[in-house]
Amino acid sequence: MGEIRSVGVVGGGQMGSGIAQLAAVNGLQVWLHDSDSASLSKAMNNISSRIQTLITKGHLTKEKGSEALRNLRCTSSLEDFCCVDIVIEAIVESEEVKKKLFVQLDKIVKPSAIFASNTSSISITRLASATSRPSQVIGMHFMNPPPVMKLVEIIRGANTSEDTFNATKFLAERLGKKIICSKDFAGFIVNRILMPMINEAFHALYSGVATKEDIDDGMKLGTNHPMGPLELADHIGLDVCLSIIKVLHAGLGDTKYAPCPLLVHYVDAGRLGRKNGIGVYEYGGDKFKEIK
Numbered sequence: 001m002g003e004i005r006s007v008g009v010v011g012g013g014q015m016g017s018g019i020a021q022l023a024a025v026n027g028l029q030v031w032l033h034d035s036d037s038a039s040l041s042k043a044m045n046n047i048s049s050r051i052q053t054l055i056t057k058g059h060l061t062k063e064k065g066s067e068a069l070r071n072l073r074c075t076s077s078l079e080d081f082c083c084v085d086i087v088i089e090a091i092v093e094s095e096e097v098k099k100k101l102f103v104q105l106d107k108i109v110k111p112s113a114i115f116a117s118n119t120s121s122i123s124i125t126r127l128a129s130a131t132s133r134p135s136q137v138i139g140m141h142f143m144n145p146p147p148v149m150k151l152v153e154i155i156r157g158a159n160t161s162e163d164t165f166n167a168t169k170f171l172a173e174r175l176g177k178k179i180i181c182s183k184d185f186a187g188f189i190v191n192r193i194l195m196p197m198i199n200e201a202f203h204a205l206y207s208g209v210a211t212k213e214d215i216d217d218g219m220k221l222g223t224n225h226p227m228g229p230l231e232l233a234d235h236i237g238l239d240v241c242l243s244i245i246k247v248l249h250a251g252l253g254d255t256k257y258a259p260c261p262l263l264v265h266y267v268d269a270g271r272l273g274r275k276n277g278i279g280v281y282e283y284g285g286d287k288f289k290e291i292k
């Protein structure tokens, strides 16, 4: 397994677009694919405006910014991934959909390539079982937003080889990240600890313990968290939080992980968080607005 020079990113949402940007800025050749053409063009626009901001703020030279944009190509066809060294999957948090994608990619992408999943919670071993290359499947869990957050959580599945682990670790370090390693249990390290807190914050709101602002201020000012749990849930995406909590509940088998009905209710109502302008809070312009 040689050095990773090219990356195929699947999913152009919050995470995929950030991972593609990070890889392109760090000199890798990047293909970005999304099954939804509107999401793909939105991702490309977001990446170029974020790169422009980095240039304006002096964090990136104009030459480096232009080089990053030249490194990045978007495609509506997965066939363009045939020659990439690694695929990083950042699509919807559903085992079924991710497996279907891996089955498809397995037929297209060169046999030596690694399949990395940015899943927040789903078993890497089970995702790997959908492919003919389980030793080359690994969890590479970036934090949100990927260009900013310093951590990548690496998860070895039951069959992940040492070569795959080393190549993935090397890539994460090249992207400027500190890595932590987790065994393949639902939610890994970060979300196993974070999601029960977010779920509990919804329970506190649901049972009328306090207002959303007081819950968030309690954790921000009382425990020094940079964001309150409800604000953070909006940042992650309430749909993503709910999917992760369901995986924890199913995978760890304890009723303490059952999703709070208020979280379920918000997702059913299409309140997904910052990404669509309304979650626990409403986002219009720069200001939070209370939802009655």
Ligand code: NAI
Pocket: 010, 011, 012, 013, 014, 015, 016, 033, 034, 035, 036, 039, 089, 090, 091, 092, 093, 094, 097, 101, 118, 119, 120, 121, 141, 142, 143, 144, 235, 236, 237, 240, 275
């Ligand atoms: P998102 O909802 O912002 O984006 C998902 C994108 O995937 C959408 O653009 C959608 O059109 C696309 N997509 C869905 N199915 C597809 C398919 N079969 N083929 C190609 N594209 C497809 O979601 P987000 O937040 O970017 O999450 C993506 C993954 O990253 C999930 O597995 C999530 O658990 C994980 N993650 C999310 C974090 C967060 O804070 N939101 C943090 C770390 C990991």
